[in-house]
Amino acid sequence: MKLKNNLSTENGWQIRENKFNEDQIVITGSNFMIGNGYLGYRGTSAEWGADEYVGCIVTDTYDMADGKWRELCNAPNALYTKLYLEGELVSEFEGKINDYQREINLKHGLYNRKLNWSANNGASVQLDVEKFASYDNLHLVPMEYTFEVQEDTEVTLITGIDGQVWDLNGQHLKDHELIVEDDLTVIKAVTGESNIELDVAEALEIVGAKPKSEEIIKEEKRILRQLKFDLAAGEQVTLKKVMSVYSSNDLANPFEAATRDAKTAIEAGYDKLKEVHQTKWDQVWEVSDIKVDGDLEAQTLLRFNLYHNTICTPAHSDKLPIGARGLSCQAYQGSAFWDQEIFNMPMFLYTRPELAKNILKYRYHTLDGARKKAKDLGYYGAYYAWVSGKSGEELCPDFFFENVLTGRKIRNHFNDWQIHVSPDIAYAVWQYYQATGDWEFIEDYGAEIVFEIAQFLVAHAYFKKDKNRYEFIRLLGPDEYHENVDNNAFTNYQAQYALDKAVTIYEKLQDTAPQKLIKLLGSLGLGEEDIDNWREMVELIYLPQPDEETLLIEQFDGYFDLEDVTPKEVESRLKDPHEYLGWPVGVTVRTQVSKQADVVQLLCMHNSFDEEVMKANYEYYEPRCEHGSSLSPSSHSIVASKVGNTDEAYKHLMKSATVDLYNTNKAIHGGTFIGGIHTAACGGTWQAIVKGFAGLEVKTEGISFDPILPEEWDELEFNLKYNYNDLELEITDEQLVINSVVKNKDAIEVKVNDEVKIIKPGEEVVFSLCS
Amino acid sequence: MKLKNNLSTENGWQIRENKFNEDQIVITGSNFMIGNGYLGYRGTSAEWGADEYVGCIVTDTYDMADGKWRELCNAPNALYTKLYLEGELVSEFEGKINDYQREINLKHGLYNRKLNWSANNGASVQLDVEKFASYDNLHLVPMEYTFEVQEDTEVTLITGIDGQVWDLNGQHLKDHELIVEDDLTVIKAVTGESNIELDVAEALEIVGAKPKSEEIIKEEKRILRQLKFDLAAGEQVTLKKVMSVYSSNDLANPFEAATRDAKTAIEAGYDKLKEVHQTKWDQVWEVSDIKVDGDLEAQTLLRFNLYHNTICTPAHSDKLPIGARGLSCQAYQGSAFWDQEIFNMPMFLYTRPELAKNILKYRYHTLDGARKKAKDLGYYGAYYAWVSGKSGEELCPDFFFENVLTGRKIRNHFNDWQIHVSPDIAYAVWQYYQATGDWEFIEDYGAEIVFEIAQFLVAHAYFKKDKNRYEFIRLLGPDEYHENVDNNAFTNYQAQYALDKAVTIYEKLQDTAPQKLIKLLGSLGLGEEDIDNWREMVELIYLPQPDEETLLIEQFDGYFDLEDVTPKEVESRLKDPHEYLGWPVGVTVRTQVSKQADVVQLLCMHNSFDEEVMKANYEYYEPRCEHGSSLSPSSHSIVASKVGNTDEAYKHLMKSATVDLYNTNKAIHGGTFIGGIHTAACGGTWQAIVKGFAGLEVKTEGISFDPILPEEWDELEFNLKYNYNDLELEITDEQLVINSVVKNKDAIEVKVNDEVKIIKPGEEVVFSLCS
């Protein structure tokens, strides 16, 4: 089935590129990437190098070059392979493409490239390449590179490790050592500032023909093998390679580990490696897949997003963040924003909850970074970094954008006024408990996180005596265009929620783990009066209410006094298309045009508003939203579903799901790289379906659904884990069928629209959907 | 004695311009102006018109033209007189100046012009013109215009009323009626928006020669008389004129009043008018003069400033503001800033206290404007306008400056974040009581002002529970370059002072006027709990304290974290000399460079800091101050004196005293008029001497001096009124002599350095000054 941009799918499990598009290699490099949470290898051709943005981004290799940005390293590329027919390089950029197809197989994370190509000198070849980032041994990237010449041809094959890598912000690796050991080649290097050793080993095997000559060539940061063949027409050769990557943050001796794994892997053979890799993917899809009947395009886009949200997440560690651009490139410092908990994590909460736990443990391990930020800004408690890397210290700089009209740097306040990141994390901790019932996690990790966040909120809040309420002053909400605002509704509700859960956790710990509680309070220096502070704030935090007549919730104090004008009109006021639209002097500042969902985001995450209020606010804020952030469409989709506007819900879903796949704008923007997978939008897509169309809401007492399918969809199927019970859902226009697998431990209360039923393990229950 | 800019003085009572300077006519037009608080008539030549910035600015004639700025009217000019010798116009711009001198006589407010001039056709004349704005009948501007031809000459004299006036922001007057009544000419006009009738009558008399012909000429908004003379060599003619101005805000029938006064005045004769005018000035100088022996330049400059602070003040009314540029032009909307109470008023407090009372009554009459501003911004109580005209409603626009690099308007927050204007007015009310003991004023006016200001401070303040203190958030202090700052030290101390006085007044009224108090509390809706609020805030308002080691008081939260760099360095970062230096994106914003005294202003107005603290803060903040405002030098002078640095005190005094007289920069700045007398600096000059060099401090129990004279000065003499007792002060390096006049009513406690003496009426006491 044809998709846009010369893309197609066969059965919703793969995406094929049917025409080579030179301008899009940055975008397709990200879209067709393979990865496993430890590393991400971009969807690039074997003969490409730094200029074509080849990238194998390895997690936990943070380094700052030339005092610029602390970001992850791009490892030397051990799949580097160039093929010459009678001296002419096989490349889509030259010669004649007779037949071409690239594919990312979402089901098993396989990258495949088929090329039938003729050189200018007439020689031609059929090339077939496949590679994958092993989900079994995360350090391996096996590749099978097969070529068959159509005529007798003198073929030269140059393959090895290319250390001349593309680096976004300054060269991170230095002191490259080019090593040959038995029949392995290795590049050993170390990061300039953070002094992490990163070693890449290459093992290979040639099948089908004997090279007439073979020699090792060492260039600057490159170690290559040059093999020459005299091939007869129709003769086929296969190069089997294994790239193995280790850093000194993985284990003490990365060189030994890299060489050992390369050797064992090449001996095990490509097919064996592929088999164990595919089993792991099968287990992932078994819990994560969402089936949509009647809309193959949506089915394919949906899986593309689930795939990328999966491979960007370091499932193997509880000390590493999910990057805003995942491992698709070095952008955004490989660091986490509030996206991690609010957009990426929910998918795992209800499919692979242990991943959600790892994400929150990461926040536990980076508490000191949050405490430092609070202290530096004159607060106490935990003020989580806006841009959070390994240590959790604030990585977001004071100056990010430039005023293109004045040539001066702009001071934005993402790193000291956008406080909602802290209560968002407390919100995620409670969501985790509600989804899993894992109280032990709260006792050992969650409580300290939420208590310290509560303390930060106490430190930040001001009390307005005459109005008898607490207020939060000088904020940024999710709508980053409007800084220096007071009582941002989203922030105030999240803060109240966080404090409320802090009190709940405190009171429950008094029963379940009094000793742990005392020890924790001692270590945090908290006493009963601090808990009373929390209780008082829960009561008295100012929560902007829906206006009696208009039902509208004001985004922040004075928002409705701003000029009410459309995003199009505001954009017409730009003097330069690259002007920053936001505070302090952007064209949106004194208007109601927002960058992304703010009140709509509130409605997404708090179910205390009735449908009438949600509808009024959705219909007010959506047309005034400029969707300047990829986080915006999925939240709008969820609320559109909640208010029964499936057409708009579907439109927003499609926008969220295609932000990368159908992205055609230049990913290089005035010299700055702005490509890379929008991982938050990927997680948002899952939510738009399960929370939006299926209408899932989870409470400690049970779960509920409020299903409403888009017209195009005949059936929607997905799985949910609730308190470690596996549930299977099938939704059509007529009914919702929910199946509790036999081995489940609990009977679960399920409410659909207003009907409540209890489902015991092994039971299947059908809810009819009248309308 | 020569002064700068071709100026000179004979005995410190006049300033003479000895060479005509075409480029400076805007500046000298203001410096040489005459006025009487009702009108200000610029120092211009009789033959000039709108192009030479002729201006007779009349108070209480506010009008907004073309939706621009509400400002005072420039009345039709009834002194308009053109002299032609053999058809050639007598003018400094043409022909040959043989001898030239202009003078402003400060003693009696007389403008005088002497010109010996030859036309290109050879004819020459000695012209001698004098005019004054009567201090007896404020509506009169008499002029004596005498000319003597050196050869037989046919002379044409055109004189009348020129209604084609210069208007700063749009034409205010319309429907001009040109009227001849008996031998008077009148122009009747009305303001376009505010519908105020403004009538100007002209009466004249010719002495010394009979005109051979006379005819009335009516042009567009002009009514003129053309008189032709055949004069013999040496024959002298004198034109005596009287201009009389009334508006419908002065009385019901301005036309009748203008014509009546013009007639009676011309009949009384120029000399009689001048005589009664001069007596009034003698009474003013008798109380206001300051004598300095040993420094004639300072003596002259000092009197220039006292003169201008006197003529800019509407002593005849308690419903009109002192304009930031007085009546010298239409700039700054003829409106008052905090300058009025903190810079202009103190001179009157201790010399003409009834004027100070009028100023504060103006604030009483404009309470509703302040209440409206508070309500509009979501507060209650009285939030006084930053720019206050007749009604006291906020006249300061949201947009004032333009970003010259982007061409966009800048939104500054002078009109909603610069709250100190309200407590400044409460401060002035208490200063008035301390200087006069006039408790009745407090009962009838002051209490309501101070109570409503206290309520505004309650409405604005936030309480920080964990620090147990009240804070003021998102402010501008006097240093307007730094907006959006918290706990501006100046603002917090002023707020605490205002609330403290509110409590004091409340408690004292309980004894002195319980009925008035109950009535007032009733009308303001105040109860005992509101007074308790005030008491609590007095205790708990955060007052930034001097740092233990550095003794420095932080200007606002986080000020010391800003880049510490010199004004010169900051200015070198300008990309355009006309860039606005302040918030939000000016080059000073993230530096410690301030626009004007802020902490230094605090030290000026609060005597609770010991000298060590004052010295440390003066020496820290002065070099970081860019003195972008004319209010800055006088405050720095006062504190420099307080810390014994007389050289710098003298240097700052001279800067403050010469901001206009020695001003050489173009008063037309990229098309915008930025001329006009800096009246605040004039009031500031008086304070720099009496509060600075004499070290006057006034408390309810008595007054004290801490004198330290600049090296140049042999003796300093001035008068003070304290509780309506007249004191005469003489200070030399050796001693301070204080004389209490016989008719005084009280014995007064006087402290000089640490010596305390009681002075009874009729007594003279000498304090020796050891060092």
Ligand SMILES: [Ca+2]
């Ligand atoms: Ca269908």
Ligand SMILES: [Ca+2]
């Ligand atoms: Ca001397």
